[in-house]
Amino acid sequence: MFHQVEGLAVAEGITMGHLKGTLEAFIRQLFTPDTGVRLRPSYFPFTEPSAEVDITCPFCRGDGCRVCSKTGWMEILGAGMVDPRVLSGCGIDPKIYSGFAFGLGIDRVAMIRYGMPNIRMLFDNDERLLRQVKI
Template sequence: MEINKPPLRMVCPGRVFRIDEVDATHSPMFHQIEGLVVDKGVTMRELRETLEIFAAEMFGSETKIRFRPHHFPFTEPSAEVDISCFVCGGKGCSVCKGEGWIEILGCGMVHPNVLKGCGIDPDIYAGFAFGMGVDRIVMAKYGIRDLRYLFENNIRFLEQF
């Protein structure tokens, strides 16, 4: 029996743990914001436009984004999204490891099997989802060059904010 469900638009915070080497932009523990939109006619174009608006509002209108194909188990197609480096402006530095880009989030179109599993007809509805680390957003927003500073309890560093 299919349940009549209204369009879904939500953002949820959460804490994430994963196996990851600690460096200037990675940590095995971080906080994440996840977004989900499910409605009739939702497309990858809307996902890209949503993330372009987010990047411009959060990091400034000069910020560029790029999508790179990736695999996430609950979305297809899926992508990782990078922003132009906030330190060097995309020229290459130690923070962006010389690439000019910093990975900021993962995203994709909700897989039809996920919709079916929720009692939503994928022939009528589609959706997109994204997840981004709050710590990495704070880094980019305030020009923090090393993620580890956020966890070291250095009063001089923390009093800047």
């Protein structure tokens, strides 16, 4: 079972700066206002350029711990500028319009936010765990 949140914006003049600003606002609302965000170059088939997005480790606040493999960062989502060929395939003129897209696994977010060591705990229906989760 896989749950994902997707974001997509297409309009005239959309840039990587819009993507970065949107992700920073989204992530800081999801976690804490001081969460660090960084983009690393990557490859995805429908975006160009593409980036993997990391946040400062919420468990050690960036100092490095076992959960983040001593890096201080955790990968949270994939993102990028919509490939112009994808826009064309949707009947959108890429000479006029551009866009960004991102996607993240909501299960991973819940795991991080609630400090769960294993993602399978979300699906075990253990009442001791379910009683602790405040939405």
